Every structure is written in structure tokens, then in C-alpha cells.
Amino acid sequence: MSVEIKVPILPESVSEATVATWHKQVGDAVSIDENIVDIETEKVVLEVPSTVNGVIKELLVEEGATVGEQDVIAIVEEGASAAAPAEKAEEKAPEPAAKSEAPAETNSEDADKLSPAVRKMLAENNLSASAIKGTGKNGRILKEDVLAHLENASSAPAASSKSAAPAKTPQAGERNERRVPMTRLRATIARRLKEAQDTQAMLTTFNDVNLQAVIDLRSQYKELFEKKHGTRLGFMSFFVKAAIEALKRFPAVNASIDGNDIVYHDYYDVGIAASSPRGLVVPVLRDVDQMSFADVEKNIGEYGQKAKDGKLTMEDLVGGTFTVSNGGVFGSMLSTPIVNPPQSAILGMHRIEERPVAENGQVVIRPMMYLALTYDHRIIDGKESVLFLRTIKECLEDPARLLLEL
Structure with missing residues (x-):
């Protein structure tokens, strides 16, 4: 019996998808729940599994084709077996x-x-x-x-190719070009970033932070932390928890604009910008104010692995009231990140670099990092943005503040 394989129900607000990669070809055997094809939407990549055991009878669309919800994309012959090897035939x-x-x-x-x-x-x-x-x-x-x-x-033997036309070899100074279509995810990222620039009054303010206290604390407790919680103690948990403390003090940074209204969120869902093979993604940590340092580290680690494997789901990506982006892992010294709408602000982290600073009248070398806060000036005033960054700086330079909520 022939069974139709259809595009699954697409996430809310997504009307179409692109056939990314066929993992099976005509004549290949498939088992129930085995992935046949990857479907790429604007936000995530969906796997389309076989619903029966059988053999691929027909593929109805090519890679790169646009499909809609519940479109038939393949036919599987239920109960059939794959063809025998050619040698046996x-x-x-x-x-x-x-x-x-x-x-x-x-x-x-x-x-x-x-x-x-x-x-x-x-x-x-x-x-x-x-x-x-x-x-x-x-x-x-x-x-x-x-x-x-x-x-x-x-x-083939060289003798047979002598009469053929000589292969074209690159000439000195020749400049080649390749034209590759944008993936649906990359096109969506481009569109949303441009929309943010066009609709928000974005401004960036900067500060720097001395991370010596954080580094000393990590060095002292990282082995005990990993042994107890089963995850490494990184820098991200300190920055996320410091951001939560600052968001509590300045609710406008955690708010968003909806028409002529300002929506203040009494919860803290923080997006963590992550790089994936298909482009930038921002999975969301929910209710971070209720998380421990270990919870933050574990969730960030899981999201990072899912991003690399292309396993993020729509539920992982929707929502978010504030975003943290760590360009420092790639060596960035300073940047002006773009707000992820409808949020109103994004915190940019950068590389840690030893620099001379003045302390108590003395010039000393300290591990310093530049922080950047890009914000929507329609809802956040300059004073709030500066004080927000200063709060993060104070929490990181004296980590005891995070534990004592000072």
C-alpha cells in the first residue's frame, strides 16, 4: 500500500518551508520514525520521519523547493523491501x-x-x-x-583524453564568483534585523568591567562546582545573573512597545545569542530569576549543543524579554549589537583583555572587558541605560552582590 509523506504542521506564524536535504532516495528502505527529509522554516529545521516501514517509491519535490503545510512530498510503499545489490542480480x-x-x-x-x-x-x-x-x-x-x-x-586513460578539448585553467588575476541562494533562516534574520533598524530608535552606550574578582572566584570553586553540579562554571552565568539584577532595578529595559502601549514584563526570559551552521539563533532561558548559577550553565550548554546539531525547536526560540550576546568568544573587542524585536535592549559582551588601569593611585594590569548596551531610545532613557550598565559592572566587580542581592 502506498503511503503519503506530508509536510508536518508548521509553527505558528510560519506559512511555508523549504526542502533542505533529502536523506533517502527512491528505492531506499525506511523504517517507522526514521528521518526522510529536513524541512527548513524561518526559525527552525524540522525532521520529517516515515510513518511506516517500507521503501521510498517516489520523491515529489526537489531540494530547495518551497512547500506548504500538509503538502505531499514523498510516497512510501508500505511493507516493501529494498532492492537486492546489483552483483546478486x-x-x-x-x-x-x-x-x-x-x-x-x-x-x-x-x-x-x-x-x-x-x-x-x-x-x-x-x-x-x-x-x-x-x-x-x-x-x-x-x-x-x-x-x-x-x-x-x-x-579514464590519458590516451582517450588527448583528443578532447583542454580543461580550462584559472588565469592569473582571474576573479571567480559563486551565487548561492540564501537559506530561509538567513533571509529571515536579514529581514528582522533590518526591520529593527527601521522601526526602533536604537542607541548604544558603553562601559568596561574589571573581571578580576570573577576570575578569582571561578578559579577557587570551578572544580568543586563541576563535581557537584556536573557542569562547568563559565562567565555567562555571572553576566546573566548580573543582568537580571539590573533588569529588576530598571523595568523599562525588560519592557517592550506594543502600539501606543508599553508592556512591562514581570518575568525574566533571557535570550542567549548563539551561532549555528545555519545562522544566528537566540534560544530563550525562561524565568532566569528563579535559576541557580548551575541551572543557567546547564541550559546554556544544552542550547549550544542543540544549535550546533540543528535540533532547536520553536518552543526554544519564541519569546524573550532581553538578550545577551557574547561576541567575545570570537575575539570581538567592541561592537554595537542590534536589538532583537520586540525586545527593547540587548547586552553585548566582548573579549577579556589585560589592560593597564588605575587603582588607588597605582597603575595595575587587570582583565578588562568592554560592555555594550544597545537599546530602543523610545522607551529607555539615556540615564536608565547608563545606570543599567553600571549596575552590571558593580555586580561583576563585586560578585558577593549577586548572592546577597545588593
């Missing part, structure tokens, strides 16, 4: 003379039923389906068959 053939004709004849009949990936490879390499021997079910051409054909062609 050849051993069972009774007449050797017929072997060279059967695949070509079958390939000709099924030329219009090739998988999207195979058709794309044939077109890109100017190949004819009849020139390739298929090893799939009923002689169907698979992606591996095309790759094998290209490999054999490239390793």
Missing part, C-alpha cells in the same frame, strides 16, 4: 547477453521517474540517463550510480 541472470540491454531499456522507461537529486546531477554534468547503468530496484538509477559514472570518467 547479475549472478541470477540466466543469459549474459541480455544483461547489457536490460538496464538501459529499464532506464529509458523510468527516465521520467528519476529522483530529484539524480535529475539535478544529470543536468549539471550534461549526462544522459541512458548512458548510466542503474543498480536500484528494476534498474532504476541512483545517486551513487551517477557518482560512480563520473568517477570512472575522470579516471
